[in-house]
Amino acid sequence: MTIFKGIILFLLLCFLFTTISTSSHPNTLLCNQIEKHALLSFKHGLSDPGNRLSSWSAQKDCCAWNVVHCHNITGRVIKLDLKNNGNSNFSLGGKVSPVLLQLEFLNYLDLSLNDFGGAPIPSFLGSMQSLRYLNLFRASFGGLIPPQLGNLSNLHSLYLGGVYSSYQPQLYVDNFGWISHLSSLEYLYMLDVNLHKEVHWLEFTSMLPSLSELFLYDCKLDNMSPSLRYVNFTSLTVLDLSFNHFNHEIPNWLFNLTTSLLLLDLSYNSLKGHIPNTILELRYLNFLDLSHNQLIGQIPEHLGQLKHLDYLSLEYNSFDGPIPSSLGDLSSLGYLSLYGNRLNGTLPSSLWLLSNLQSLLIGNNSLADKITEVHFNKLSKLRELDMSSTSLIFKVKSNWVPPFQLEVMLVSSCQMGPNFPTWLQTQTSLQYLDISNSGIVDLAPKWFWKWASHIDLLIDLSDNQISGDLSGVLLNNSYIDLSSNCFTGELPRLSPQVIVLKMANNSFSGSISPFLCQKLNGKSILRILDMSTNSLSGELPHCWTYWQSLSRLNLGNNNLSGEIPDSLGSLFHLNALHLNNNNLSGDIPPSLRNCIYLGLLDLGDNKFSGNIPSWMGEWTTLMVLSLRSNRLIGNIPPQICQLSSLIILDFADNSLSGTIPKCFNNFSLMTTVGTEDDAFSVFEYNSGAENYENLMLVMKGKASEYKSILKLVRTIDLSSNGLWGSIPPEISNLSRLQSLNLSFNHLVGSIPDKMGSMEALECLDLSRNHLSGEIPQSMKNLTFLNHLGLSYNNFSGRIPSGTQLQSFDALSYIGNPELCGAPLTKNCTEDEESQGRDAIDENEGGHEIPWFYIGMALGFIVGFWGVCGALFFKKAWRYAYFQFLYDVKDRVYVATAIRWNRLRNNLRKRKSMVKMIKLSTQLECHPGLLI
Numbered sequence: 001m002t003i004f005k006g007i008i009l010f011l012l013l014c015f016l017f018t019t020i021s022t023s024s025h026p027n028t029l030l031c032n033q034i035e036k037h038a039l040l041s042f043k044h045g046l047s048d049p050g051n052r053l054s055s056w057s058a059q060k061d062c063c064a065w066n067v068v069h070c071h072n073i074t075g076r077v078i079k080l081d082l083k084n085n086g087n088s089n090f091s092l093g094g095k096v097s098p099v100l101l102q103l104e105f106l107n108y109l110d111l112s113l114n115d116f117g118g119a120p121i122p123s124f125l126g127s128m129q130s131l132r133y134l135n136l137f138r139a140s141f142g143g144l145i146p147p148q149l150g151n152l153s154n155l156h157s158l159y160l161g162g163v164y165s166s167y168q169p170q171l172y173v174d175n176f177g178w179i180s181h182l183s184s185l186e187y188l189y190m191l192d193v194n195l196h197k198e199v200h201w202l203e204f205t206s207m208l209p210s211l212s213e214l215f216l217y218d219c220k221l222d223n224m225s226p227s228l229r230y231v232n233f234t235s236l237t238v239l240d241l242s243f244n245h246f247n248h249e250i251p252n253w254l255f256n257l258t259t260s261l262l263l264l265d266l267s268y269n270s271l272k273g274h275i276p277n278t279i280l281e282l283r284y285l286n287f288l289d290l291s292h293n294q295l296i297g298q299i300p301e302h303l304g305q306l307k308h309l310d311y312l313s314l315e316y317n318s319f320d321g322p323i324p325s326s327l328g329d330l331s332s333l334g335y336l337s338l339y340g341n342r343l344n345g346t347l348p349s350s351l352w353l354l355s356n357l358q359s360l361l362i363g364n365n366s367l368a369d370k371i372t373e374v375h376f377n378k379l380s381k382l383r384e385l386d387m388s389s390t391s392l393i394f395k396v397k398s399n400w401v402p403p404f405q406l407e408v409m410l411v412s413s414c415q416m417g418p419n420f421p422t423w424l425q426t427q428t429s430l431q432y433l434d435i436s437n438s439g440i441v442d443l444a445p446k447w448f449w450k451w452a453s454h455i456d457l458l459i460d461l462s463d464n465q466i467s468g469d470l471s472g473v474l475l476n477n478s479y480i481d482l483s484s485n486c487f488t489g490e491l492p493r494l495s496p497q498v499i500v501l502k503m504a505n506n507s508f509s510g511s512i513s514p515f516l517c518q519k520l521n522g523k524s525i526l527r528i529l530d531m532s533t534n535s536l537s538g539e540l541p542h543c544w545t546y547w548q549s550l551s552r553l554n555l556g557n558n559n560l561s562g563e564i565p566d567s568l569g570s571l572f573h574l575n576a577l578h579l580n581n582n583n584l585s586g587d588i589p590p591s592l593r594n595c596i597y598l599g600l601l602d603l604g605d606n607k608f609s610g611n612i613p614s615w616m617g618e619w620t621t622l623m624v625l626s627l628r629s630n631r632l633i634g635n636i637p638p639q640i641c642q643l644s645s646l647i648i649l650d651f652a653d654n655s656l657s658g659t660i661p662k663c664f665n666n667f668s669l670m671t672t673v674g675t676e677d678d679a680f681s682v683f684e685y686n687s688g689a690e691n692y693e694n695l696m697l698v699m700k701g702k703a704s705e706y707k708s709i710l711k712l713v714r715t716i717d718l719s720s721n722g723l724w725g726s727i728p729p730e731i732s733n734l735s736r737l738q739s740l741n742l743s744f745n746h747l748v749g750s751i752p753d754k755m756g757s758m759e760a761l762e763c764l765d766l767s768r769n770h771l772s773g774e775i776p777q778s779m780k781n782l783t784f785l786n787h788l789g790l791s792y793n794n795f796s797g798r799i800p801s802g803t804q805l806q807s808f809d810a811l812s813y814i815g816n817p818e819l820c821g822a823p824l825t826k827n828c829t830e831d832e833e834s835q836g837r838d839a840i841d842e843n844e845g846g847h848e849i850p851w852f853y854i855g856m857a858l859g860f861i862v863g864f865w866g867v868c869g870a871l872f873f874k875k876a877w878r879y880a881y882f883q884f885l886y887d888v889k890d891r892v893y894v895a896t897a898i899r900w901n902r903l904r905n906n907l908r909k910r911k912s913m914v915k916m917i918k919l920s921t922q923l924e925c926h927p928g929l930l931i
């Protein structure tokens with residue numbers, strides 16, 4: 001017994017000793033057994049693929065487990081920090097078990113950046129009375145936020161929402177009343193939470209007496225004008241309501257937040273009206289972002305009285321008039337963006353006194369001024385300068401040594417030339433350089449290419465007249481655009497990190513092989529290669545396996561010869577291939593079949609021979625197919641009809657024979673409305689460019705801009721072949737087709753009766769065939785028609801009268817001896833007359849199209865840019881169009897990259913704000929940056 005007691009005593013002593021000796025080391029505290037079991041059971045419910053909780057073992061003291069924090073005296077668990085590091089391989093998931101309720105003293109719970117797969121936020125969290133900090137940010141919780149959270153009366157920080165994905169339910173709130181019970185709340189962050197249904201959000205949040213930071217980002221709010229008499233945010237320092245749907249004026253209550261407010265961000269809404277004078281009341285404001293709204297009027301002169309401002313962004317609004325000179329009084333200002341407004345006049349001289357300025361973004365305005373080196377004397381901290389798309393003239397001495405080191409310089413479409421800006425050589429930190437279209441007519445200096453190789457990201461010299469021999473030069477930037485200059489010599493060498501290389505429209509010459517077969521110092525990630533419109537020659541080499549990342553390749557308008565090598569088919573990610581206007585010959589190689597993600601193929605204007613391969617029908621994402629002006633023979637394979645996304649089909653000017661397949665009505669984008677977004681998204685998705693793609697997603701607005709351009713055109717051109725047979729009636733189902741050219745073939749039979757249902761048709765050319773019969777009455781329905789060719793066939797009877805068919809020149813109809821009626825001079829005979837009368841009777845029966853509509857249609861066409869002219873009759877325009885198709889995304893890419901950079905700067909700025917006003921660290925997770 002005594003021995004036993006002794007052992008117990010000994011154990012007790014040991015226990016006491018260890019407890020005492022370790023009490024100053026909170027990590028080695030002995031934890032409460034109930035809590036330990038609760039935590040083990042909590043762990044059991046979770047999935048933990050990255051084994052982050054491997055230290056949570058029954059053998060160990062739970063206070064020593066990682067991410068568990070115990071109170072240093074009581075040993076009770078007070079903090080659970082399960083935040084992930086952003087790497088999805090380490091995301092926790094599964095079930096958040098209510099056993100957590102047993103952690104009575106838990107005051108800090110962080111589950112952010114994990115993935116709970118859209119599960120609802122567990123409502124038991126509302127019973128964890130001691131919680132002071134609850135972070136569920138970007139943890140993929142979805143559905144209704146449980147109102148029980150309103151019971152957390154000790155809570156002072158609450159983070160909810162985060163990136164919302166379409167395949168998971170979004171978090172939402174029906175009635176936000178519960179928030180007003182969180183009487184201790186100081187920090188409220190909600191991102192991508194749908195608050196659309198809660199019109200009283202402002203009343204409820206303003207009842208929180210201690211609220212210091214309110215961040216409701218992308219919460220679908222549409223009204224911040226309170227229905228209550230006043231808003232009583234007594235402690236608010238940060239108010240960020242960006243990315244919502246406010247479409248009214250800036251409300252007055254904001255300006256009652258006089259002494260407290262330091263940060264106001266209302267960007268990315270649709271706010272209207274002027275900036276009210278009362279904004280001056282916010283006299284301690286550090287950070288003001290009203291960008292991306294619809295604000296108008298002049299920028300108020302008195303803004304210069306907000307002396308503490310160090311961040312001011314008014315970009316992308318509709319402000320006009322001059323830049324107020326008082327902005328020069330904002331001596332702390334580090335970031336000033338007035339980009340994308342309608343500001344005019346000269347730059348106030350006071351602007352150049354802002355010695356703390358790091359970012360000066362005044363591009364895309366109507367500003368006109370001459371800027372010399374003197375102006376920059378005080379701007380030694382400048383890092384980012386954007387004066388692009390203005391009428392500013394940037395004239396500095398060639399030996400100027402600027403006081404700053406720029407990281408971003410965007411002076412596109414702003415007068416800089418004619419001399420090359422040699423002062424650039426002093427800038428050693430540049431990451432973006434865009435001096436496109438800036439009037440430079442000069443030789444690129446010798447040092448330039450070596451210097452430029454240190455620019456990390458973007459260099460755009462396009463649309464100048466810069467000359468120089470690039471033979472042997474090594475290009476090293478991610479994005480390089482040298483297009484439309486006077487560069488000569490052989491193609492330069494590339495480093496593996498180049499993603500986009502555009503050198504179109506220069507005078508590069510020599511064989512293309514050394515470039516394509518160069519030994520790269522690593523694996524190339526080149527996605528876009530455009531060397532069109534140069535004087536490149538030689539055969540396409542077999543080195544395509546070096547360029548596996550290519551998604552767009554343009555070698556059009558050169559002097560390339562020989563056959564397409566099989567290895568081109570190894571470009572699995574290829575999305576657009578232009579080889580048009582060369583001297584290429586041979587068959588279309590079977591290996592091309594592997595390029596299953598092609599969206600655009602232009603082999604036009606070459607000497608390709610053989611048949612159109614039937615496997616082309618497997619390219620289900622193909623939208624544009626041009627094989628124009630080659631020596632192709634044989635039938636049009638009916639498999640082509642499987643290309644349901646096709647919007648442009650051009651087989652003109654070959655030696656094709658046989659009949660027109662009956663199945664053209666399978667081109668669903670030419671028949672039905674509303675599916676091109678899907679087709680387009682495939683096209684996008686398969687661009688094979690992760691980075692690029694993600695950036696695209698961020699710029700939803702821009703992507704849809706591209707879509708709307710694509711939506712413009714639907715054409716089929718089979719002209720100048722040897723096609724026979726009749727026009728299949730199925731073709732009249734292509735109700736969205738804008739242009740149909742079947743001229744110069746051997747077609748027989750009549751025009752399908754229902755041709756009139758091709759309502760979008762603007763150009764119809766059936767001339768030079770052997771078509772016969774009457775012109776169907778239904779063609780009166782073609783109200784958009786502005787080019788018609790029926791000449792040199794065997795049409796007979798009266799041209800349907802009283803319609804726009806009369807508005808065409810007689811040339812549209814000549815060469816049909818049996819055709820009569822206006823605009824032809826041949827009068828109709830009795831028979832034809834009676835038939836004409838029938839037609840008129842029909843018109844009187846209410847089928848006549850009022851001329852009013854036709855007028856409208858013509859107006860529409862004028863505003864629309866003549867698709868027909870561009871694609872059919874002027875070759876140059878046709879190239880321009882394809883070029884256009886191809887370029888828009890790049891422009892989006894650049895814009896996005898720059899935008900992204902801005903966001904990053906923005907973040908940097910915010911980070912400095914963090915120090916200043918102790919903004920919560922969660923701001924790092926600004927969703928705009930999670931790209």
Ligand SMILES: *[C@@H]1O[C@H](CO)[C@@H](O)[C@H](O)[C@H]1NC(C)=O
Binds near residue numbers: 023024072073
């Ligand atoms: C326990 O922690 C608190 C702060 O959390 C600290 O102020 C106190 O000094 C600590 N006590 C001991 C004994 O370490």
Ligand SMILES: *[C@@H]1O[C@H](CO)[C@@H](O)[C@H](O)[C@H]1NC(C)=O
Binds near residue numbers: 209232234
């Ligand atoms: C506004 O809030 C403060 C702090 O909670 C309170 O003292 C004051 O009475 C409130 N004012 C009104 C008019 O409700």
Ligand SMILES: *[C@@H]1O[C@H](CO)[C@@H](O)[C@H](O)[C@H]1NC(C)=O
Binds near residue numbers: 230253
């Ligand atoms: C702003 O404050 C004044 C008093 O300082 C008050 O009369 C007015 O109602 C407040 N306005 C709002 C919208 O809160």
Ligand SMILES: *[C@@H]1O[C@H](CO)[C@@H](O)[C@H](O)[C@H]1NC(C)=O
Binds near residue numbers: 321345346
């Ligand atoms: C600026 O634009 C306004 C109208 O938009 C015009 O009245 C004014 O004359 C312009 N100022 C200059 C300097 O061009």
Ligand SMILES: *[C@@H]1O[C@H](CO)[C@@H](O)[C@H](O)[C@H]1NC(C)=O
Binds near residue numbers: 755756781
């Ligand atoms: C022509 O348009 C009218 C009215 O829009 C319609 O009733 C008629 O069916 C159309 N005819 C053809 C052939 O599409």
Ligand SMILES: *[C@@H]1O[C@H](CO)[C@@H](O)[C@H](O)[C@H]1NC(C)=O
Binds near residue numbers: 825826827
């Ligand atoms: C056609 O008929 C008109 C009268 O309807 C007549 O003036 C004209 O001379 C005729 N033209 C021909 C070529 O017969």
